[in-house]
Amino acid sequence: MVQIVISSAGAGGLAEWVLMELQGEIEARHSTGLAGNLLGDLHYTTEGIPVLIVGHHILYGKIIHLEKPFAVLVKYTPGEQDCDELGCESSTRYLVTALIKNKILFKTRPKPIITNVPKKV
Amino acid sequence: MERTRAEVDATLQTAKLDAAELLPAAHCLRFGPAAAGDVCLLELEPALCGRLQAGHSLVIRGDKDEQAVLCSEDKTYDLKVADTSNMLLFIPGCKIPEQLKMEETHSNIIHTEYTTGDLLDQIQASEEEIMTQLQVLNACEIGGYWRILEFDYEMKLLNHITQLVDSESWSFSKVPLNTCLQELGPLEPEEMIEHCLRCYGKKYTEEGEVYFELSADKICRATAQMLLQNAVKFNLAEFQEVWQQSVPEGMTTRLDQLQGLALVDRQSRPEIIFLLKVEDLPEGDQERFSSLFSLREKWTEEDIAPYIQDLCGEKQTVGALLTKYARSSMRNGVKVYNSRRPIS
Numbered sequence: 001m002v003q004i005v006i007s008s009a010g011a012g013g014l015a016e017w018v019l020m021e022l023q024g025e026i027e028a029r030h031s032t033g034l035a036g037n038l039l040g041d042l043h044y045t046t047e048g049i050p051v052l053i054v055g056h057h058i059l060y061g062k063i064i065h066l067e068k069p070f071a072v073l074v075k076y077t078p079g080e081q082d083c084d085e086l087g088c089e090s091s092t093r094y095l096v097t098a099l100i101k102n103k104i105l106f107k108t109r110p111k112p113i114i115t116n117v118p119k120k121v
Numbered sequence: 122m123e124r125t126r127a128e129v130d131a132t133l134q135t136a137k138l139d140a141a142e143l144l145p146a147a148h149c150l151r152f153g154p155a156a157a158g159d160v161c162l163l164e165l166e167p168a169l170c171g172r173l174q175a176g177h178s179l180v181i182r183g184d185k186d187e188q189a190v191l192c193s194e195d196k197t198y199d200l201k202v203a204d205t206s207n208m209l210l211f212i213p214g215c216k217i218p219e220q221l222k223m224e225e226t227h228s229n230i231i232h233t234e235y236t237t238g239d240l241l242d243q244i245q246a247s248e249e250e251i252m253t254q255l256q257v258l259n260a261c262e263i264g265g266y267w268r269i270l271e272f273d274y275e276m277k278l279l280n281h282i283t284q285l286v287d288s289e290s291w292s293f294s295k296v297p298l299n300t301c302l303q304e305l306g307p308l309e310p311e312e313m314i315e316h317c318l319r320c321y322g323k324k325y326t327e328e329g330e331v332y333f334e335l336s337a338d339k340i341c342r343a344t345a346q347m348l349l350q351n352a353v354k355f356n357l358a359e360f361q362e363v364w365q366q367s368v369p370e371g372m373t374t375r376l377d378q379l380q381g382l383a384l385v386d387r388q389s390r391p392e393i394i395f396l397l398k399v400e401d402l403p404e405g406d407q408e409r410f411s412s413l414f415s416l417r418e419k420w421t422e423e424d425i426a427p428y429i430q431d432l433c434g435e436k437q438t439v440g441a442l443l444t445k446y447a448r449s450s451m452r453n454g455v456k457v458y459n460s461r462r463p464i465s
Contacts, residue, residue: 021209038150042147053133063218071162072162098211099174
């Protein structure tokens with residue numbers, strides 16, 4: 001029987017994250033990859049519509065309140081340092097890092113931004 | 122390099138978006154560093170979420186040939202997998218419009234911090250059907266955080282709390298956290314309620330329950346700030362009356378609670394009081410004194426001390442600073458300080 005425990009960070013309360021869902025993929029402009037790079041600016045209209053500016057595109061989306069929230073689980077596989085004289089605990093665990101109760105969904109085609117003169121800041 | 126508000130506005134302009142149609146807070150999203158581990162999303166009924174929030178664990182069980190199930194302390198759920206070809210991104214600390222409108226963040230730009238993330242598996246748990254299969258989706262994590270709450274919103278939270286204390290006839294030194302969250306949860310986000318309790322009180326545990334001891338000094342001080350920030354100056358006597366009536370019953374207001382926040386002018390007729398926050402004054406020693414002396418020509422040590430206290434360090438006491446930057450004289454038998462240099 002396999003048992004995988006999903007444990008919570010504690011009664012102190014879990015952080016709440018937001019999920020953003022995009023169609024397609026985001027590619028890095030340079031071959032160095034995405035890590036550490038700016039993605040874009042996220043705004044909301046006064047009506048509450050999310051607007052994402054990514055590179056040369058604008059996307060309009062909507063906020064969806066999730067009836068069934070998500071728990072974000074991070075897999076934890078104990079390594080050598082967790083072994084004691086009785087042997088290693090080989091079981092995998094998941095730690096609940098955060099809860100997601102809202103998601104921002106972008107599913108319309110991105111609109112390209114046509115620029116004439118770049119503004120100097 | 123962090124994006125500045127000016128850069129965000131420039132991008133809005135390039136994109137031909139009208140800032141007037143947008144909420145003032147913008148999130149600048151940034152990808153976190155490369156993968157630090159496997160990440161999964163588990164879709165849960167609200168009740169199961171509640172269990173996790175309370176600190177309980179869940180267990181996935183199954184023999185290798187069996188379908189896996191998810192167990193809480195008293196219930197078993199079938200596990201189902203869902204997948205999507207869409208890209209899923211996590212944004213810790215991101216706010217949705219509802220929350221932004223309620224919070225009114227002090228700053229109008231929200232920067233991101235680095236977090237981790239790479240692969241995303243998604244598992245769905247529900248009471249319904251069957252089937253298990255794991256699938257991998259691509260995802261990147263993005264970090265975020267939010268800034269100091271605007272004062273007006275903090276006062277609103279505080280008012281909710283003090284009104285609840287009053288209606289429940291609690292003692293200010295024993296305010297139960299859970300009841301606050303229960304009663305005020307429908308009105309304001311729970312994290313905000315708890316944040317407010319932490320700002321204005323001290324947390325302690327008694328018989329397994331969490332309580333807060335609220336500080337009368339801090340609450341009276343915040344109430345004074347709220348009253349004073351709406352006017353240039355107040356008649357002192359009138360202010361003291363309104364102030365005492367505005368604080369929760371049982372709390373006593375005292376002028377010494379307002380050190381570094383407000384200044385009383387006892388030379389004017391009638392005596393007045395006005396808002397003067399030490400945080401708003403220049404940080405440099407000479408500039409601080411220049412600004413204080415241009416506000417008022419002569420200061421007693423008692424009045425000026427709260428406004429130069431933060432300049433003191435290991436080597437400088439209030440007395441040393443006064444000797445360096447001021448000149449003393451006597452006025453009606455009381456020692457007063459004025460500027461060494463002429464104030465323009």
